[in-house]
Amino acid sequence: MFINSISYKKISAELAAKNVALVAVSKTKPVEEIARLYNLGQKNFGENYVQELAEKYEQLPKDIQWNFIGHLQSNKVKFIAQFVSLIQSVDSLKLLHEINKQAKKNNRIIDCLLQIHIAKEETKFGLNENELQEIIAEIVGKENQFKYISIKGLMGMASFTNDIEIVRNEFKFLKSLFDKYSQFTMLREESFRHHSPFTILSMGMSADYKMAIEEGSNMVRIGSLLFGER
Numbered sequence: 001m002f003i004n005s006i007s008y009k010k011i012s013a014e015l016a017a018k019n020v021a022l023v024a025v026s027k028t029k030p031v032e033e034i035a036r037l038y039n040l041g042q043k044n045f046g047e048n049y050v051q052e053l054a055e056k057y058e059q060l061p062k063d064i065q066w067n068f069i070g071h072l073q074s075n076k077v078k079f080i081a082q083f084v085s086l087i088q089s090v091d092s093l094k095l096l097h098e099i100n101k102q103a104k105k106n107n108r109i110i111d112c113l114l115q116i117h118i119a120k121e122e123t124k125f126g127l128n129e130n131e132l133q134e135i136i137a138e139i140v141g142k143e144n145q146f147k148y149i150s151i152k153g154l155m156g157m158a159s160f161t162n163d164i165e166i167v168r169n170e171f172k173f174l175k176s177l178f179d180k181y182s183q184f185t186m187l188r189e190e191s192f193r194h195h196s197p198f199t200i201l202s203m204g205m206s207a208d209y210k211m212a213i214e215e216g217s218n219m220v221r222i223g224s225l226l227f228g229e230r
């Protein structure tokens, strides 16, 4: 088994000193390995498949904070709505409506991040700036339609490349959107009660988290550095 308590302690101390939250990305990893990290003190985990997440939720301690970080289809929201703590990958208004509906059924407010497409690759999901603007305008304009969600900030995944300047520029771009729209929501704070201001900027993975933090990230999603290669 890979999990090395020394590397976990080192990374979590490094992040805590910088006030950066750690989401341990446990996709494809068995519950035994997740439990091991949990016993070292980690409470925040990330998964990207609905069924896998629902099964792990059943088997693991109920005070784990589960983050959904993969592409989420609207018809699957119902399987995680009861317990998910942060859906990081909201990329459409349709999905937001469905999350709101399922949150209402479960009598809770679900925290969400809007996923921004910052990478060059077409295969990655997320909103462009215009789409982000449209979604924010819709939420601000029709706030009572979205009583059961709370938009906490933005998430993005950089390009898969060795060219670190490309990655750095993508992080800078995401941070600029975070600053720009965080302010936008604050201006309307009174009518934008649940959604203002942005507090979470989720960017950075095993290979690039240090750079992401230099560029303003306050939440990193780390898988292979903690659990080994998938």
Ligand SMILES: *Cc1c(COP(=O)(O)O)cnc(C)c1O
Pocket: 025, 027, 048, 069, 070, 157, 204, 205, 206, 207, 221, 222, 223, 224, 225
């Ligand atoms: C898999 C995944 C990660 C973690 O990747 P590592 O390179 O293993 O740290 C982070 N974010 C998302 C959205 C992922 O799908």
